[in-house]
Amino acid sequence: MNNITYIFSGGRIVKANNKNYSDDFFYGYRYLKNKNLNVNVIEFEKKNYFFERLSYYFSKYSSLPLSLFSILSLQNLKILKKTDNLILVNESVGFSALIPLIYLKKKHKIKTHLIVMGLFSKQINYKILKKLHYQLIVLLINYIDRVYFLGKKEHELASRIITNKKKLIFSPFCVHYDFWKSQNIDLSKNEYILFIGNDGNRDFDLLVKIAREMKDKKFIFISSNYELLDSKLKNVKIINGNWKSDYISDIDIKKFYENARLIILPLKESSQPSGQSVALQAMSVGVPVMISKTEGFWDSKNFKDQSNILFQENNDYKYWIKNINSIYSDIQLLNHISKNATILVEQKYNIQSFNNFLLEEVVN
DSSP: OOEEEEEEOTTHHHHHTOTTSOSTTTTTHHHHHHTTOEEEEEEOOOOOHHHHHHHHHHHHHHTSOOOTTSSOSHHHHHHHHTOSEEEEOSHHHHHHTHHHHHHHHHHSOOEEEEEESSGGGOOOSOGGGHHHHHHHHHHHHHTOSEEEESSHHHHHHHHHHOSOGGGEEEOOOOBOHHHHOOSOOOTTTOOEEEEEOOSTTBOHHHHHHHHHHOTTSOEEEEOOOHHHHTOOOTTEEEEOOOTTSSSSOHHHHHHHHHTEEEEEEOBOOOSSOOSHHHHHHHHHHTOOEEEEOOTTOSOTTTOOBTTTBEEEOOOOHHHHHHHHHHHHTOHHHHHHHHHHHHHHHHHHSBHHHHHHHHHHHHHO
């Protein structure tokens, strides 16, 4: 029997069983389970203070995410020994599973799958340890059979470092289109401009400058970023939101999308894909997305400025304000972008494509 095991960071399995959340961040778990396959889940568990501090210092000096011993238990080892396909949903999970992986690969026939987004574009805290940083990445990849990259640029970076390029696969991040698509959106009636996000590649300084200068526009920021939570702008409504928390569900987020006229995603320059999930979710709903054109943008081939997205080449706040004002009142262009965006997501970034691909990977 094909035994499949997912390793998630803590709290995700509760959301996986909640219909108020889309399939976006479960990476085929629901789909494979509905195929009546034997699907198990291991989640991070909190360990003692010593291990937490050890993990902290390892991550600090290696510039790699890690939660040491968070999955090591007799019960988890029993599950892993019976596993045919192990799916590690991000690089933090991957490094946290490295110790049991070394053992499993020597003793058991197991196929390992790792999903990465940003592993090869981490900011290195201590340049003197740069060599160690990449040696640890290579060590992890040596114990992985299939590595799935959600951005093309990072796939290219990995190809320069990893010798066995056959295991490196570009598989774009996809969203649950059927969950996000909407029949209830009328851009001409919507007023506010929406921002969502928490990761370090969001340009929060630029975002605040834009909102501060555009006093005549209404904004909603959904974020747990302290800089935004502490900002006191009369034209901005701040909603404390983080996907890892229970503050706000995907079904709530969808309602915010449906009532927005425009999504803005100012980003810092990086080779790591950022803003991917928010952009694709909003596009599925039918809300135009204005986003920084960074080196790490996940797919420059299918996304076309003024056709299905609005690229911003400059992170000067005056440049953004000018373009926001220009597009805000142009309902005809907004509807044109909206229509093309939903078509693109349905055809190219629908999670059903990823689910079918993953099924082939774990069954064959």
